[in-house]
Amino acid sequence: AGAKPLAGRKAIVTSGPTHEPIDPVRYIANRSSGKQGHAIAAALARLGADVTLVCGPVAIPDPAGVQLVRVERAAEMRDAVVAALPADVAVMVAAVADWRVASAAGNKIKKRPGEAPPPLQLAENPDILKTIGHHASRPKLVIGFAAETENVAENGRAKLERKGADYIVANDVSPATGIMGGDRNRVKLIARDGIEEWPEMGKDDVADKLAALIAAKLLS
Numbered sequence: 001a002g003a004k005p006l007a008g009r010k011a012i013v014t015s016g017p018t019h020e021p022i023d024p025v026r027y028i029a030n031r032s033s034g035k036q037g038h039a040i041a042a043a044l045a046r047l048g049a050d051v052t053l054v055c056g057p058v059a060i061p062d063p064a065g066v067q068l069v070r071v072e073r074a075a076e077m078r079d080a081v082v083a084a085l086p087a088d089v090a091v092m093v094a095a096v097a098d099w100r101v102a103s104a105a106g107n108k109i110k111k112r113p114g115e116a117p118p119p120l121q122l123a124e125n126p127d128i129l130k131t132i133g134h135h136a137s138r139p140k141l142v143i144g145f146a147a148e149t150e151n152v153a154e155n156g157r158a159k160l161e162r163k164g165a166d167y168i169v170a171n172d173v174s175p176a177t178g179i180m181g182g183d184r185n186r187v188k189l190i191a192r193d194g195i196e197e198w199p200e201m202g203k204d205d206v207a208d209k210l211a212a213l214i215a216a217k218l219l220s
C-alpha cells in the first residue's frame with residue numbers, strides 16, 4: 001500500500017530490444033533484457049500511474065498493473081508510443097535498433113552452394129525518443145536512457161538537447177560491468193542544470209528512485 005501520488009497520471013514506457021527482420025525467420029537484435037524498463041513501468045504503476053508499457057521481444061515476466069503493448073520492430077514501437085499519447089510522462093528505456101534491413105525479404109533467403117553471402121542493405125530507424133521530445137503533444141516530462149562509456153556528462157547533455165528530453169539516465173554498459181542483462185545498475189542522472197551520480201543499486205531500486213523523482217516533478 002502507500003501513497004498514490006501519480007493517480008490519474010498517464011505514463012508511457014518503452015522496454016526491451018527491437019527485432020528487425022532480415023527475412024521471415026531471421027532478424028537483427030541486441031542484448032537488452034527489458035529488466036530496467038519493466039521495473040520502471042512497475043514502479044510508476046505502484047505510485048498509481050496509468051502505465052502503457054510498449055515492449056519489444058523479452059523473456060521476462062510481464063510487470064503487474066500495466067497495459068502491455070507488444071511490438072517487434074522499431075517502426076511498430078514508434079507507432080504504438082505515438083498512439084498512446086497524450087501522457088504526462090514518457091520514459092524511453094528500450095534499446096531500439098538504430099538500423100533495420102532496408103527491404104526485408106518476403107521469403108526465407110536461400111543459401112545456395114557456391115554463391116556469395118547476400119549483402120545486407122541497412123536503413124536508419126525512427127528515433128522514438130526524439131519524436132516524442134519534439135511532438136506537438138509532448139508529455140510534460142520526457143526521459144531517455146543512454147548507454148555511455150565515456151564523456152558521460154558531455155554526451156548526455158548533447159543527447160538531452162538533440163532529443164528534446166528533460167533527463168537522460170546514463171549507464172555504462174561495457175561487458176565488464178555486467179549491467180546489460182544483469183540485475184544491478186549504476187547510473188548518472190543528467191539534467192539541464194547538472195549531473196547526479198547514483199550509487200550502484202538493484203534495477204528495481206533505480207526504478208523506484210526514478211519514479212519518485214517523476215512524481216516530485218509532476219506534482220511541483
Ligand code: C5P
Nearest residue numbers: 092093094096126127128129144145146
Ligand atoms: O541515441 P541513443 O540510442 O544513444 O539514445 C538512447 C535513448 O534514445 C534511449 O532512451 C532510447 O530508448 C532512445 N531511442 C529511441 N529510438 C531510437 C534510438 C534510441 O527511442 N531509434
